[in-house]
Amino acid sequence: MTMPAAIEAVRAAFAGLTAGEFELPPRQAFSDSRSLVMAVHHKPTRSTAVKVISIEIERDPVITGTIVYSHPDGQFVTDAVPLTTLRTGAVVGVATDLLADEDASHLALFGAGAQAADQVRAVHAVRPLKKLVVFNRNARKAEALLDSLKDELPDTVMDVAAGAEEAVEGADVVCCATASTVPLFSCDALKERVHVNAIGSYRPVMRELPQALLESAEVVVVDQVEAALSEAGEIIRAVRSGVLRLESLVELGAALGNPPLREGRTVFKSVGVAVQDWAVARLLA
Incomplete structure (x- = not known):
């Protein structure tokens, strides 16, 4: 299953x-979000996907x-881990294709865990990379990640950053794939025109993005507003503090039908929804 195929499947699923x-x-x-159950039913095909996962941040692998x-x-049953990293990468590919400049070629990645490689593959699939930091x-771990990707990205300059601002x-x-509970970087360190993806936080106490970014962004896109308001720490905090208006949040499916302008700083925040799992599982059926 290729990343471009997964991106197209996830794009179609969000439109659906x-x-x-x-x-x-x-x-x-359950258990402070250490156990998650996600289900979805697709009415036109009468197909259903149900995922049950365990998450332990200090465990390797983190997700089972x-x-x-x-x-x-x-029906069939399959390992959730590779499909989860694939579908999470794929939705970032969809959002990056929608919101990043057409000539974007420099990716900064935070995190070198299980999600990291597919984050890179997804961005590269829609915006061929000349530089990866x-x-x-x-x-x-960052060095090991780059070493594992060098054959896939032979023409990409790769480097490990010593600090967040340098990155x-x-x-x-920018792609954020961490379990951080504090913002990973300062908004002032970003270019005036940049697209930022954040997929790491999935609990209210977790945050990867600075409030200043959410306040100043031209558009903030989420996978689903209901899910973001219950699970995305940075979105919850920004809405409650008044720096981000609830009505300004745009769902990915709606943005695909009415693409926003690619101006200033744009943000995509995903906590992951079951339509992504359905989309990639269907490719195996």
Whole structure:
């Protein structure tokens, strides 16, 4: 399964979500969000995807779990880990294609964990990379990530940043894939025209983005407003403090149908919704 195929599948799924094709109940979280259950039903095909995962930040792998995909002709069960990294990368590819400049080629990546490689692959699929800079608390993990990607990105200049401000300097696109509870960088360190993706935080106490970025961004796109307001720490904090108006949040499916201008700083915040799992699982059916 290729990243471009996953991106197209996820793009179509979000358009379908906006068109009312899915029944999508809220995600169920247990044990302080260490166990998650996500389900979705696609009405036109009468197919259903259910994912159950366990998340332990200090464990390797951090995520374990399964996905069950069921349709009128049968069902299958598969490992949730590779599909989760793929679908999370794919939605970033969709958002980056929508919001980043067409000539964007410099990516700054925060985090070198299980999600990181597919974040890079997704951005590269829609905006071929000339430069990739990674910042991670453990520099050796960042170096290992770059080493694993060098054959896939032979024409890309790669580097490990010594600090957060150095990492985002000059970047056209920024991807955040961490478990941080504090903003990863200063808004002032960003270019005036930059697109930022954040997929790491999925609990109200977690934050990757500075409030100043959410306040000043030309557009803030989320996968689903309901999910963002219950799980995305930076969105919850910004809305409650009044720096981000609730009505200014744009859902990805709606943005695909009415693309915003690519101006100033743009943000995509994802906590992950089950239509993404359905979209990539369907490619295996």
